[in-house]
Amino acid sequence: MKYSNLFYKLISCKDEDDVFEYLIRNLKETIISWDFFVAWEKVINKVEDIEISLNLLNYLVGKENITEKFAELVSKYPEVIDVLPVLVAWRAKNVKVLDPLDDNIFNYKEYSFEKKSSYTTEEIASLTEFADKTGLLAMFKNENIKSVVDYVTGVEVGLDTNARKNRSGAAMEMITELLIKRICAKNRYNYISQATAHKINELFGYEVKVDKSERSFDFAIDNGDKLYLVETNYYGGGGSKLKAVAGEFVTLCRFLKRETPQHTFIWITDGLGWKTAKKPLREAFDEVDYILNLSMLENGVLENIILEGL
Known part of the structure; x- marks a missing residue:
């Protein structure tokens, strides 16, 4: 110096x-x-952009036959898939998950959340599997999530702290x-x-x-x-x-x-x-x-x- x-x-x-x-x-x-602490305007704007789809997911709260109801909802309102990642605090529109098998430890499954006007039966089954295995469907069934909008607001606050x-x-x-x-x-x-x-x-x-x-x-x-x-x-x-x-x-x-x-x-x-x-x-x-x-x-x-x- x-x-x-x-x-x-x-x-x-x-x-x-x-x-x-x-x-x-x-x-x-x-x-x-x-x-x-929290960029509230950014959080609220993100939630408002997807609020209609989030409210559609409120239909699942408390349902017993949750996997069937989720599949039905996706079939009727495919736009809910666009918001699925944020429910598990994920920003990307696709994810590759390690799902080990007895004969293949490094077995991966890929899931896509790209917006579509409709999904095939196979795609709906795959997305239902993702929602089930991540624990989301159990959260809906057990009413741990009572308001999806409020829940996602909390998720966005958490993501914002990053x-x-x-x-x-x-x-x-x-x-x-x-x-x-x-x-x-x-x-x-x-x-x-x-x-x-x-x-x-x-x-x-x-x-x-x-x-x-x-x-x-x-x-x-x-x-x-x-x-x-x-x-x-x-x-x-x-x-x-x-x-x-x-x-x-x-x-x-x-x-x-x-x-x-x-x-x-x-x-x-x-x-x-x-x-x-x-x-x-x-x-x-x-x-x-x-x-x-x-x-x-x-x-x-x-x-x-x-x-x-x-």
């Missing part, structure tokens, strides 16, 4: 080791905002952009988000060589004389992924230093997950132009790096 006296002036760090210790010591415990990691990343970008916007407004700089090489050249006039055609930087900041390429992310939890992430940014920084050394690369990262991956982060810290956390941004480090043209 490029050490400058501004680190001493702003955060009392006398050398690179001090800066790294500050980075680790001042990681944010959380950046959770209210929309982190997107929380993406929302953490989006929250980090949002926070970073608020701080960058403030810096640019104060100093009359320009910035763009999701900055591709083409976009940067078109709007700012700088040539940027990239390591892959789909590369876009979270932000690009132009202070009038120099370009700053910014990537940002947040890791609340640890894991092997962090080592790979750090390695990716080292590789990217080496490429940029070789191909476009006139530009400065800044990686803004945060989250207590880095406490479990200090070594790979330190290795990246020693190579990347600047690795900053949100506390450093709050204390003016990013602003002064750009102000001084570092």
Whole structure:
């Protein structure tokens, strides 16, 4: 990392080791905002799109001869098959299931939930088997599911929580952009988000060589004389992924230093997950132009790096 006296002036760090210790010591415990928990609008929209088919399935609740009734329902209202996957929290329109036999352990059965105007007797038998073996029909028969619409709303809430990691990343970008916007407004700089090489050249006039055609930087900041390429992310939890992430940014920084050394690369990262991956982060810290956390941004480090043209 490029050490400058501004680190001493702003955060009392006398050398690179001090800066790294500050980075680790001042990681944010959380950046959770209210929309982190459940994206309700998305959940409700998904349920409303299939509500008619879900209500048709309510017919099955409490039925004794459940397999026959399910087959009859599919025969009369084939559209219910389109919503069958979501009942078992599955997004795809087909699935291959391992169903071992005595003479073939790796025996697979394939099921398709593609929308059709009608299904053959064989297809209905196959789909009934899927509904039975996944336990869905027993849930209907035993009235464990009383309202299919309410049940699927719960399923969608559960599936939506899988997107929380993406929302953490989006929250980090949002926070970073608020701080960058403030810096640019104060100093009359320009910035763009999701900055591709083409976009940067078109709007700012700088040539940027990239390591892959789909590369876009979270932000690009132009202070009038120099370009700053910014990537940002947040890791609340640890894991092997962090080592790979750090390695990716080292590789990217080496490429940029070789191909476009006139530009400065800044990686803004945060989250207590880095406490479990200090070594790979330190290795990246020693190579990347600047690795900053949100506390450093709050204390003016990013602003002064750009102000001084570092």
